[in-house]
Amino acid sequence: MKRTHRIAVIPGDGIGKEVxxxxxxxxxxxxxxxxxxxxxxxxxxxxxxxxxxxxxMMPEDGLxxxxxxxxxxxxxxxxxxxxxxVTLHGLLLPIKFGFDLYVGLxxxxxxxxxxxxxxxxxxxxxxxxxxxxxTEGEYxxxxxxxxxxxxxxxxxxxxxxxxxxxxxxxxxxxxxxxxGRKKVTSITKSNAQRYGMVLWxxxxxxxxxxxxxxxxxxxxxxxxxxxxxxxxxxxxxxxASNLFADILSDLTASVTGGDGSGSRGQF
Numbered sequence: 001m002k003r004t005h006r007i008a009v010i011p012g013d014g015i016g017k018e019v020x021x022x023x024x025x026x027x028x029x030x031x032x033x034x035x036x037x038x039x040x041x042x043x044x045x046x047x048x049x050x051x052x053x054x055x056x057m058m059p060e061d062g063l064x065x066x067x068x069x070x071x072x073x074x075x076x077x078x079x080x081x082x083x084x085x086v087t088l089h090g091l092l093l094p095i096k097f098g099f100d101l102y103v104g105l106x107x108x109x110x111x112x113x114x115x116x117x118x119x120x121x122x123x124x125x126x127x128x129x130x131x132x133x134x135t136e137g138e139y140x141x142x143x144x145x146x147x148x149x150x151x152x153x154x155x156x157x158x159x160x161x162x163x164x165x166x167x168x169x170x171x172x173x174x175x176x177x178x179x180g181r182k183k184v185t186s187i188t189k190s191n192a193q194r195y196g197m198v199l200w201x202x203x204x205x206x207x208x209x210x211x212x213x214x215x216x217x218x219x220x221x222x223x224x225x226x227x228x229x230x231x232x233x234x235x236x237x238x239x240a241s242n243l244f245a246d247i248l249s250d251l252t253a254s255v256t257g258g259d260g261s262g263s264r265g266q267f
Contacts, residue, residue: 002035002036002037002038003036003037003038004037004038004039004040005037005038005039005040005070005071006039006040006042006068006069006070006071007027007039007040007041007042007069007070007071007072007073008042008044008065008066008069008071008072008073009024009041009042009043009044009073010043010044010046010047010072010073010074010075010091011043011047011075012046012047012048012074012075012076012077012078012091013047013048013049013075013076013077013078013079013087014076014078014079015075015076016047016074016075016076016077017075018075019075019076020073020075023073024041024073027039041073042069044058044065046058046059046062046091047077047079047091048077048078048079048081048082048087049079051082051086051087051090052081052082056090057077057086057087057090057091058090058091058094062094063094063095063098063099066095066099067099072095074091074092074095077091077092089141093139093141096134096135097135100135101134101135102133102134102135102164102167102168103131103132103133103134103168103171104130104131104132104133104134104245104249105129105130105131105132105175106129106130106131106132106245106249106252106253107128107129107130108126108127108128108129108130108249108252108253108256108258109124109126109127109128109256110122110123110124110125110126110127110256110257111123111256112124114256114257115257116255116256116257117254117255117257118229118232118255121232121233121255125232125233126232126233126252126255126256127236128228128232128235128236128237128238128252129175129179129181129236129237129238130238130240130245130248130249130252131168131171131172131175131237131238131239131240131245132168132240132241132242132245132246132249133164133165133168133239133240133241133242133245134168134242135164135242136158136159136160136161136164136242137158137159137160137164137196137241137242137243138156138158138241138242138243139242139243140157140158140159140242142156142157142158142159143155143156143157158193158196158241158243159196160195160196160197160199160200160241162199162203165199165200165203165204166203166206166207168239169186169203169204169207169208169239170207171239172184172237172239173207173208173210173211173214175237176211176214176236176237177211177213177214181214181236181237182214182215182236183214183215183216183217183235183236183237184208184211184214184215184216184217184236184237184238184239185216185217185218185219185224185235185236185237185238185239186200186201186204186216186217186218186219186238186239186240187218187219187220187221187224187238187239187240187241187244187245187248188200188201188218188220188221188240188241188244189220189221189222189244190220191220196241197241200241201218204216204218204239221240221244221247221248224238224244224248225247225248225251228248228251228252228255229251229255232252232255235252238252
């Protein structure tokens with residue numbers, strides 16, 4: 001008996017439409033090969049174009065609509081006619097936060113036939129998985145702008161919780177154990193950010209103690225960015241906050257010849 005998976009498809013903008021189109025082909029091929037699963041796709045036009053016509057990136061009951069599906073397949077959002085903060089906070093972040101999709105799983109691999117911009121790096125030598133905390137940290141939208149003119153004041157705060165940090169770090173170690181990976185590297189900026197990042201470092205050590213068979217390493221984000229380019233072979237699994245993992249997943253994708261954009265999986 002075939003099992004049917006209902007997928008909400010949001011192609012979004014630009015290259016998102018192309019990526020989703022090819023991905024649908026792959027899923028249909030998978031269905032044909034296995035003969036045991038099938039996919040039912042329903043498309044939603046939520047995008048920058050939708051915003052220009054409706055003043056919103058998705059309907060008010062958008063999350064309620066998506067809740068009825070087994071999975072969401074979202075391409076990309078962004079258009080020069082709409083500010084980036086509007087597209088991001090109007091569609092992608094509400095989906096992440098609304099469904100508590102706290103893991104952004106971003107594997108990066110140098111495939112055969114793809115040239116890396118780094119010299120002396122061969123196929124298969126870059127094999128990194130970036131685990132991104134997806135629902136809090138620096139993208140929590142905590143803050144605001146007050147005042148006008150030259151008296152404007154902007155306050156932007158990061159939100160770090162015991163629960164949020166512990167579960168993403170535990171996921172990284174469980175993933176490493178399951179996949180037979182040898183090391184988990186934590187990336188912070190605790191020398192400058194004394195509260196959220198120091199809490200992260202402390203919890204990382206506590207969680208790491210439960211996995212004595214896995215090597216551990218902690219680096220500051222600036223050193224890590226330099227090191228990923230200089231020695232990408234030295235990384236296996238990387239776990240980091242929303243912002244830092246966002247930066248590192250783009251950088252690691254770039255050194256494998258990719259464009260460095262987009263999430264691979266969120267759950």
